[in-house]
Structure formats: structure tokens, C-alpha cells
Amino acid sequence: MVVLAERYRPTVSSGTRQLLQLLAAVNSRLSGDVSLPMLAVWARRSRFDLHRRFRRLVGETPKAYTTRVRLARAAAELVSNGRRVSAIASDQGFASHEVFTRAFTRHLDQSPLRYRARGLHVAGRLTAATHASAVSSTAPCISLYHLRITERKPAVPLQISVRAVPAFHALVIRRRIARDEIAAALAECLPTVFGYAQQHGLAITGPPFARYPEVGMGSLVIEGGITIAEPPSTALSDRIEAITIPAGRAVVTVHRGPYDSLPESYQEIEKWMRDQQLSAAGAPWETYLTDPGESPDPATWETEIVQPVRDTQRTSN
Known part of the structure; x- marks a missing residue:
């Protein structure tokens, strides 16, 4: 660590x-x-x-x-x-x-x-x-994740480790958006997925998350969703998809603070991975551990960031 x-x-x-x-x-x-x-x-x-x-x-x-x-x-x-x-x-x-x-x-x-x-x-x-x-x-x-807080000052240092991450099932809505539209997209997608799971009796197993299958210079693809115990057995609505994230090794850290400063944490993860000779092996995701509706101080908000990786040293041998 x-x-x-x-x-x-x-x-x-x-x-x-x-x-x-x-x-x-x-x-x-x-x-x-x-x-x-x-x-x-x-x-x-x-x-x-x-x-x-x-x-x-x-x-x-x-x-x-x-x-x-x-x-x-x-x-x-x-x-x-x-x-x-x-x-x-x-x-x-x-x-x-x-x-x-x-x-x-x-x-x-x-x-x-x-x-x-x-x-x-x-x-x-x-x-x-x-x-x-x-x-x-x-x-x-459910509609408050990525709430923007624009005024900032120096924060607590970040800690990073590599660990085994288990597989999980999820319901998501996938959208292509501009980088400054994350909060708006999640405010639309997460309540829809959450409501669908409740309405159809799908067991929710953890906090909401956002996954980023594609990140470009001007836009990105975001999957906003929730984890569920098992994939649904019936057909889903047109907008909602069921996905399974496989188990594997991943770089994991907990970002403490507002969502505005999440990009800085991702940059720190990338730098740490280069230093450790690790490379990405799939789309990263962030899980929102803290409820903004119950914790009014953004300094206390915790967001777990997970980046699947492969060891470049082992791969090259």
C-alpha cells in the first residue's frame, strides 16, 4: 500500500x-x-x-x-x-x-x-x-452521485493497493456523454435502474456504481447501475442491460472527498500503475460508498475506484 x-x-x-x-x-x-x-x-x-x-x-x-x-x-x-x-x-x-x-x-x-x-x-x-x-x-x-462542488482546498493523501476482486452481476444503463455530463447522466440512469430492480423483485447487493467502458478526449461511455444477486430471468426494458463483471486482479483505492476531484485520483492511479509496471485489463468503475443524502459534508464522501489490471512483467515473460 x-x-x-x-x-x-x-x-x-x-x-x-x-x-x-x-x-x-x-x-x-x-x-x-x-x-x-x-x-x-x-x-x-x-x-x-x-x-x-x-x-x-x-x-x-x-x-x-x-x-x-x-x-x-x-x-x-x-x-x-x-x-x-x-x-x-x-x-x-x-x-x-x-x-x-x-x-x-x-x-x-x-x-x-x-x-x-x-x-x-x-x-x-x-x-x-x-x-x-x-x-x-x-x-x-440515488440521484445525488457526482454532485458538483466547485470550491476546493488541499485534501488527505490517497492510498492504493492491488487485490483480488470477485465477479458480480449488475443492471446498468449505458450512455455516451460529454465529460461534463456525468452527474446528469447518473441522476437519470441510477434512479431508473434502482426503481426497475425494486419493481421486479431483483435483490440489490450493494451501492450504486459507474463504469467507464470507453473514455475519449471529448466524450466517454458510462454505465450507471447497481449490483444484484443474480441476473434477471426475464427480458429487460429497452434501456436496461444485465452485465457480469468477471473476477480478477485490480488496483483499488478509496477516494475521499467530492466527486469533482475524482479525476485527480484516476491520474494518481495511472501514475502508480506505471511505477508498478501494471497495465489496465478492462474498464474501471467507481462505487459510491457514502450517501450524500445522509452525510452532508463532502469531505467525508468515499468513492471506491477499481481498475482491473494485468502484470506486464509476467505477461512479457
């Missing part, structure tokens, strides 16, 4: 920091009153101003955001434990069983009881528990 040079740590505008702190507060109190009037009181802003700022940062209105997160967590509970539907609805902050059922059916195109009866495509308590944990931590931030 090697310690590398300085990169950058963010200084966040007071307005953005306040909204991130508000999101963290909301996500810890979803069983209570998180209406717009209450959020405005917490933020010490007018309802109109908060609504406008919230939607600009998150991409959803406060009501749409809280309803979506509550329903996602409720859906995960339905297939991971045997609690009564009314109890789950109450714990997730819905006023009544009827209100919950109507909202759930609109969101997932089936009633809570039918959703529970179908269950996950991959059965088992461990799979269900993993799915529930992944949904609970991912739902609040």
Missing part, C-alpha cells in the same frame, strides 16, 4: 451545506413530520425558497423525495421480514394503511400484498437482509 500526493478537499457554499444537512436530518426522521412547512422551519427559509433550492439540488420536490424514499424502504421491508403491512406503513411515516397502499401501488404498479407475495427473485434470509440494507442506504441519494 502506497501513500500518494495531495489532492483536494471541498469548501462548500453555505446554501449547499445547509441543504445537505437538511437532507441528513430528513432521512433520519422519515417516520415523522417531514412536510414542506416543517422543512422550511428547520432550514429557516420560506417554503417557496426551500422548495426551489431543494428541487435544484436534488432533482425532486421535497414531497416527491420523501415519498420515494419511504416507499423504497417499505418495499425492502415487505420482502425481508414478516411484519404487518400496516406496521411498516406507520414506521415509514404514512398516515394510514390506505394512504400507503395507494402510494405504493402508484409507485410500483402493484399492491403491497402482491409485492410481498412475489418476493425477491433470489430467495434466502441473507439475500433479503442484504437487499434491505442496500435499499435503505441507497434510496436517499
